[in-house]
Amino acid sequence: MLIQDNAPLCKQWIFLAVCALACSGLLSIIIIFLRLPFISSLIPSAQYIFDNALVIHVNLSILVWMCSIISLLFIINLQNVNNWLNFLRVLSTLSMLLMFISAFVPNTEVIKSNYIPVLENKLFLFGLSLFITSILINAGFTYTSNKQISYLSVGQIGLVIILASSFLCFILAYNNVPIDIYHSDKNLFYEYLFWGGGHLLQFAFVQGMFLVYLIMLSSNDVSLASSNKITILPLFINTVLAVGVPLIYFVYSVDSVELIQFFTWHMRIAGAVLPCFLIKLIYRNIKTLINDKSNYLLHSFVLFIYGGLLGVLTIEGNVTIPAHYHGSVVGITIAFMNFIYWLLPKLGCKEIKSSIVKLQIYAYSIGHFLHITGFVWLGGYGALRKVADLPNISSMLARTYFIMGGAISVVGGMLFVIIVLLSLLKSKARSL
Numbered sequence: 001m002l003i004q005d006n007a008p009l010c011k012q013w014i015f016l017a018v019c020a021l022a023c024s025g026l027l028s029i030i031i032i033f034l035r036l037p038f039i040s041s042l043i044p045s046a047q048y049i050f051d052n053a054l055v056i057h058v059n060l061s062i063l064v065w066m067c068s069i070i071s072l073l074f075i076i077n078l079q080n081v082n083n084w085l086n087f088l089r090v091l092s093t094l095s096m097l098l099m100f101i102s103a104f105v106p107n108t109e110v111i112k113s114n115y116i117p118v119l120e121n122k123l124f125l126f127g128l129s130l131f132i133t134s135i136l137i138n139a140g141f142t143y144t145s146n147k148q149i150s151y152l153s154v155g156q157i158g159l160v161i162i163l164a165s166s167f168l169c170f171i172l173a174y175n176n177v178p179i180d181i182y183h184s185d186k187n188l189f190y191e192y193l194f195w196g197g198g199h200l201l202q203f204a205f206v207q208g209m210f211l212v213y214l215i216m217l218s219s220n221d222v223s224l225a226s227s228n229k230i231t232i233l234p235l236f237i238n239t240v241l242a243v244g245v246p247l248i249y250f251v252y253s254v255d256s257v258e259l260i261q262f263f264t265w266h267m268r269i270a271g272a273v274l275p276c277f278l279i280k281l282i283y284r285n286i287k288t289l290i291n292d293k294s295n296y297l298l299h300s301f302v303l304f305i306y307g308g309l310l311g312v313l314t315i316e317g318n319v320t321i322p323a324h325y326h327g328s329v330v331g332i333t334i335a336f337m338n339f340i341y342w343l344l345p346k347l348g349c350k351e352i353k354s355s356i357v358k359l360q361i362y363a364y365s366i367g368h369f370l371h372i373t374g375f376v377w378l379g380g381y382g383a384l385r386k387v388a389d390l391p392n393i394s395s396m397l398a399r400t401y402f403i404m405g406g407a408i409s410v411v412g413g414m415l416f417v418i419i420v421l422l423s424l425l426k427s428k429a430r431s432l
Contacts, residue, residue: 006075007347009085011424013075014340016093017068018424022417023100024061027053028410051110055117056103059128062329063116063201064096067135069336070163070208074142074156076215076343085141091134098127113190115198120186132167139163151218151231155211158239162204165242169197172249181255192254196245199263199271202328203242206274207235209304209332212339213278213297217285219342220292230284234277241270268311275308294354296338299365304331306369310376326375330368330409334361337416344420349427352419360419364412370405374398 030053034046043049071092075085102108102124109120118124139160173193182189214231218224224231245266252259282289282301289298307327338361345351377398 006078006081009075009081009089010072010343010347011349011427012086012089013068013072014343014420015424016089016096017065017072017336018340018417018420019093020060020064020068020096021413022421023096024057024065025410025413025417027057027060027103028406028413031057048110051112052103052108052119055110055112055119056100058117059099060096061333064092064099064131066205066208066332066336067131068092069212069339070159070204071135071138071142072343073159073208073211074139077152078142085138088134088138088141092131092138095127095131095134099124099131102127109186111187111190113187113194115201116190116194118190132170136163136167149232151214151228151235152211154232154239155207155214155235158235159204159207159211161239162200162207162242165246166197166200166204168246169200169249170194172246173197173254176249176254178255188255195260196249196263199267200242200245202267202271203238203274205329205332206271207238209300209335210234210238210274210278210281212335213281216295216297216339216342217281217288220288221285224285230277230281234274237277238274241266241273272308275304279305294341294357296357296361296365297335299361300331300334300338302331303334303365303368304328306372307331310372327368327372330372334365337361337364340420344423344427347427349423352423356415356419360412360415362412363408363415367405367407367409367412370401371409372405374400374402374405377401 031050034043034050034053071089075081078085102119102121105119105121105123108124111118111120116128118128170193173196177189177192181192214224218231245263248259248262252262278301282298289295304327307324307330309324310327311324341352341357
């Protein structure tokens with residue numbers, strides 16, 4: 001599947017993805033410590049620092065990280081690499097750096113909108129726009145030109161369509177949102193701007209995760225690649241469920257309750273289709289996953305389903321949507337981590353010791369499980385994720401889960417960054 005000539009570009013996208021995680025991990029340390037009352041009380045501008053760190057952390061750990069892995073999925077079987085593809089990767093890297101640096105622009109207004117929170121300064125907005133545009137153009141350039149139908153080609157073309165649909169939602173929302181909303185309520189303006197496209201981005205992220213499962217499992221089960229009902233069909237359905245969604249902007253106004261509810265229920269119903277196929281895929285390959293000592297996709301599956309169950313509970317109002325979203329995102333992230341570990345030896349890097357990989361995955365998985373559980377236990381997750389202080393009325397055990405789980409997951413995340421960067425640097429040193 002992997003074309004050896006693409007190895008340098010693959011490594012560069014991995015490097016970008018891991019650097020995004022590294023920067024977001026450093027910011028998450030600030031976020032966790034500022035939630036401690038005795039630390040936040042010592043810093044007069046604790047909430048402002050917390051808000052800035054949170055916005056950049058979310059954008060780097062979700063948008064940049066996941067879109068970089070999706071870009072990697074586009075090029076693993078690409079036959080021709082040209083200068084434009086290298087230029088777009090450089091452009092994406094520059095965009096990430098601009099977003100990170102924008103956190104240090106003084107007197108910046110922080111907009112904590114869903115999916116894509118924003119720093120209201122020109123540097124951040126330019127970096128964000130440049131990144132989204134470069135990823136979309138890269139997707140258009142790099143999707144497979146192989147006429148043979150396979151789960152990879154269907155998944156890649158589907159990703160192009162979903163990303164384009166998401167981008168179209170952004171454009172339609174921007175063109176339709178009343179201009180006076182921006183001047184009266186910037187939070188509401190960006191909420192309307194990113195609501196629809198942000199929902200569709202989740203379809204792309206889950207499709208990317210599903211492709212990763214298929215690629216890794218098919219390397220152990222040759223018959224899986226030819227099983228269309230469990231490979232091609234889910235990817236095709238997920239794409240169809242996303243492609244016509246932008247048309248809703250021609251039916252309802254961007255600030256209407258109907259449009260907001262449409263995307264909410266579209267996520268709950270249409271967004272559940274691919275996870276159902278994922279459950280079937282895991283069930284079929286459960287023996288392989290349990291017996292494979294270097295494959296930790298089950299960790300990804302457990303966290304992703306945990307987040308999904310929390311999402312089901314939000315319909316009844318028992319927990320809030322961000323708890324579900326956090327679990328689902330972590331599940332996808334762990335799958336992408338596994339994919340990088342699996343891919344590195346095929347790119348000419350030395351295979352990483354299984355004991356180190358095990359330590360990293362377990363720390364990251366268990367840490368996040370405790371962190372999410374602490375969030376749900378504390379209650380009021382929607383408020384907690386946007387303020388620095390933890391509620392004084394919360395139980396000590398819940399606070400311990402929240403703080404310790406967050407700290408363990410940060411250690412696991414930073415360990416992943418160190419492992420992968422060292423592997424890439426050693427590979428580069430050997431090639432010189």
